[in-house]
Amino acid sequence: MELSTFELLVKPIAPRFPAAVPGSGAITAVARRAVQGYFLTISNLETKDLTFRLEFVISKPNPADPDRTLFNNADLLVDIAGANTSIALSGGVTATSFSGFFRLPAGQTASVQLLPKLSLGLLSDPNPDLEIRGYVKLTLPALFKNIREGFVSQSATPAKVLLNPEIRGTFLPNNYPATLTGDFDQINYALAIASGKALNEVAPEPSRPILIGPILTDVLAEMTTEVPPQLIEGTPLEQAQSLVGLMAQLDFSPENLQSFSDLLSKLEIPIQVSRK
Known part of the structure; x- marks a missing residue:
């Protein structure tokens, strides 16, 4: 489901002018x-744990601008009832879609946060220009269970959730971080939900098989049926590493390696394996 818009900023709230311009000091002040940053409060109203996927679709920078993309500029975090936990945010340097997975236990409420990645250099810049906006999608993905069953739907019916998206932020004093005192004002406002209501139902993705040939079926029959969590929720690199670990259980015949390469391709992991 389409959830809301979002906007990340590390930027002056109004244009600044050179000191030679009359009144520039007052404007800079x-x-x-x-x-x-973007904050989403989400409650799982179901009686079972669920894994959700958040997708952030950004406006494509034109021309390309490293300050207009989530790549290397944002952290995705989740907090249920303790410390923040980092979520891997997928998406490359030219991507316009970035996504992450998080598991929410039954009856629990989480705060999911998409925050600008801060550094001392960025905070020391008197005129930073990080500005990223787009929209957010929330889905209930089918999860990879094992080779034979493929991707399995998490629910037979839509999952009920409560949603509250917000923008929260801070205004920095003009002399920060040279001095650590000053007026740190806060901003906090709710965003409109696309459905127009807080109580929503997220339709589950249907189950789907991995379409594989008979050779691969026989080869993988003796592999472990429980797939490591990295294959379900990990980054592309973690997924590849997990599959390489599973590959150690195979007989490295040319037919088996080719079949395994076909499986990697179907899982959208660009790795071709061969024996040298």
């Missing part, structure tokens, strides 16, 4: 830098 109010054109403070804003640090702004």
Whole structure:
């Protein structure tokens, strides 16, 4: 389901002018830098644990601009009732879609946060220009169970959730971080939900098999049926590493290796295996 818009900022809230421009000092005094992130409060109203996927679709920078993409500029975190836990945010340097998975126990509420990745260099810049906006999609993905069953739907019916998306941020004093005192004002406002309501139902993705040939079926029959969590929720690199570990259980005949390469391709992992 389409959830809401989002916007990340590390940027002055108004244009600044050179010191030679009359009145520039007064303008600079109010054109403070804003640090702004996206927060989603989500409650799982079902009686079983569920794994959700959040997808952030950004406006494509034109021309390409490293300050207009989530790549290397954002952290995705989740907090249920303790410390923040990092979520792997997939998406490359030219991507316009970035996604992450998180598991939410039955009856629990989580805070999911997409925050600008801060550094001392960025905070020391008097005129930073990080500005990323787009929209958010929430899905209930089918999860990979094992080779024979493929991807299995998490539910037979839509999952009920409560949703509250927000923007939260801070205005930095103009002399920060040279001095650590000053006026740190806060901003916090709710975003419109696409459905127009807080109580929503997320349709589950249907089960789907992995279409594989008879050779691969025989080869993988003796592999472990429980797939490592990295294959379900990991980054592409973690998924590849997990599959390489499973590959150690195979007989390295040319037919088996080719079949395994076909499986990697079907899982959208660009690795071709061969014996040298």
